Amino acid sequence: MKVKAEKKSILDIDADVIVVNLFEGVKIPGGVTGIVDKAYKKVISDFVIKKEKFEGKYGDIYELPIVSNGKKILIAGLGKQSDFNYTKVRDLTAKIARLCNSFKTVKKVVSILHGAGIAGLDAELCAQMIAEGAVSGTYSFDKYKSVKKEHNVKEFIIAEIDNEKFKKAKKGVEKGLVVAENLNMARDLINESSQYLYPETLADFAVKNSGVKTTVYNKTQIKKMGMNAFLAVGQGSAHEPKFIHMVYKPEKTSKKIRKIAIVGKGITFDAGGLDLKPAASMLTMKDDMSGAAAVIATMRAISQLKPNVEVHALVAACENMPSGSAYKPGDVIVSKTGRTIEIDNTDAEGRVTLADALAYAEELNVDEIIDIATLTGACVVALGTVASGIMGNNEAKISEFIKTAAVAGERFWQMPMYEEYGDTLKSDIADTKNTGGRMGGTSAAGIFLSKFIKKTPWLHLDIAGTAFLDKPNSEGIKNATGVGIRSLIKYITK
Numbered sequence: 001m002k003v004k005a006e007k008k009s010i011l012d013i014d015a016d017v018i019v020v021n022l023f024e025g026v027k028i029p030g031g032v033t034g035i036v037d038k039a040y041k042k043v044i045s046d047f048v049i050k051k052e053k054f055e056g057k058y059g060d061i062y063e064l065p066i067v068s069n070g071k072k073i074l075i076a077g078l079g080k081q082s083d084f085n086y087t088k089v090r091d092l093t094a095k096i097a098r099l100c101n102s103f104k105t106v107k108k109v110v111s112i113l114h115g116a117g118i119a120g121l122d123a124e125l126c127a128q129m130i131a132e133g134a135v136s137g138t139y140s141f142d143k144y145k146s147v148k149k150e151h152n153v154k155e156f157i158i159a160e161i162d163n164e165k166f167k168k169a170k171k172g173v174e175k176g177l178v179v180a181e182n183l184n185m186a187r188d189l190i191n192e193s194s195q196y197l198y199p200e201t202l203a204d205f206a207v208k209n210s211g212v213k214t215t216v217y218n219k220t221q222i223k224k225m226g227m228n229a230f231l232a233v234g235q236g237s238a239h240e241p242k243f244i245h246m247v248y249k250p251e252k253t254s255k256k257i258r259k260i261a262i263v264g265k266g267i268t269f270d271a272g273g274l275d276l277k278p279a280a281s282m283l284t285m286k287d288d289m290s291g292a293a294a295v296i297a298t299m300r301a302i303s304q305l306k307p308n309v310e311v312h313a314l315v316a317a318c319e320n321m322p323s324g325s326a327y328k329p330g331d332v333i334v335s336k337t338g339r340t341i342e343i344d345n346t347d348a349e350g351r352v353t354l355a356d357a358l359a360y361a362e363e364l365n366v367d368e369i370i371d372i373a374t375l376t377g378a379c380v381v382a383l384g385t386v387a388s389g390i391m392g393n394n395e396a397k398i399s400e401f402i403k404t405a406a407v408a409g410e411r412f413w414q415m416p417m418y419e420e421y422g423d424t425l426k427s428d429i430a431d432t433k434n435t436g437g438r439m440g441g442t443s444a445a446g447i448f449l450s451k452f453i454k455k456t457p458w459l460h461l462d463i464a465g466t467a468f469l470d471k472p473n474s475e476g477i478k479n480a481t482g483v484g485i486r487s488l489i490k491y492i493t494k
């Protein structure tokens, strides 16, 4: 689906569907909806509102049958004006775009710039959200389906006659398309079967698609780099582990630019290792590389948006499998930092790989490190599928990230990092155990990771509950969501 903004009246664009909107309780529509109402003999005010009693509740879409000139009009409910926000612009557009996709004869849709009228939201951000909703909200993974989902709509146009708003809308659409297209790329990667997606193919994908300089290290090189913790997790697999390092450097280098490292958990399948997962928990574990997919997609977006920031993206990619060569409970491993880890449970593998990846990140002398990981089942218990967890060693950066993410349309909730959560990690024979049980598991994992960072400001994002869904979220997406990408792009490019 192509999305663009046009500086024309909604009535002057030749489309099969016209999308207007209505706040809850409005009896006589104003703005562009009012113009359409008048042009179509008050069909909205007299028929849809008065006769059909359409109330404009958020998410309700009234579908007017084909009117005189062969066009269809959709009236989208925006809900209460005081509750309206950017995420709603995105989610509502997603719903509208999916509906339009199901109409057999519809190829071209023209829409109002939701939010930029009486709601007074920023036109650029609203347009970005519309582009994101249209492209990311109509995502489907049907590579392996003989009958594919219908994608009838070819063009989705935002009509905006006001010159200032049109210019902003144009910019917003461009950004929105970069976000959505890369988001969909990540979803394809996460939804891919682990039969085909293993460390080597993940690394190949990054080389081909990250849009930036990408170096892949093999097992021998990883060993030389001292990443024994990472290697231990992968040693039970038939697939060789790979360490992926992607770098973006801006062209015009001013004296001092911000340097960021983003680290994605890259377990291409998490069987649990010898501490094997039960069937129901193992079922979706091809998603355990969602963090990796997020950093690859973010890099591609960065390569297109070209911010004046240096960004490194790192993935320690391996598979966590049980086998005769697998790492075992009770094993002690010397990690890259020299800190020794006693393996208490082979299923707490993500943090073991991240320990070395974070240590590598710190050697890059960056100003901040952000890791993103499907790390703990405890985070799913705590926050469900509604929000992702966030922790770190820098309160200011945590709040800044949460705020930025909210604008990008994603929720992060801070989990505590009280030192006592680390008590369960005490080991009799090593510097730390990799886990100490289920209670307070998200925080304990956070504490574990923090021990592998010496001084760099660091944020940890736990997306275990939000990365892969069995029911559609507010955007209508199930299975891989690509969570984190929107926030990372916004946080890095801001």
Ligand code: BES
Residues within 6 Å of the ligand: 270, 272, 288, 345, 347, 348, 349, 350, 374, 375, 376, 377, 378, 380, 435, 436, 437, 438, 441, 464, 465
């Ligand atoms: N990849 C899982 C975490 C996970 C759980 C992600 C559910 C997505 C959905 C992680 O490697 C894991 O297995 N964690 C264990 C740790 C435990 C053994 C301390 C867990 O949370 O059960």
Ligand code: MG
Residues within 6 Å of the ligand: 270, 272, 320, 346, 347, 348, 349, 350
């Ligand atoms: Mg695990």
Ligand code: ZN
Residues within 6 Å of the ligand: 267, 270, 288, 347, 349, 350, 374, 375
């Ligand atoms: Zn895992």
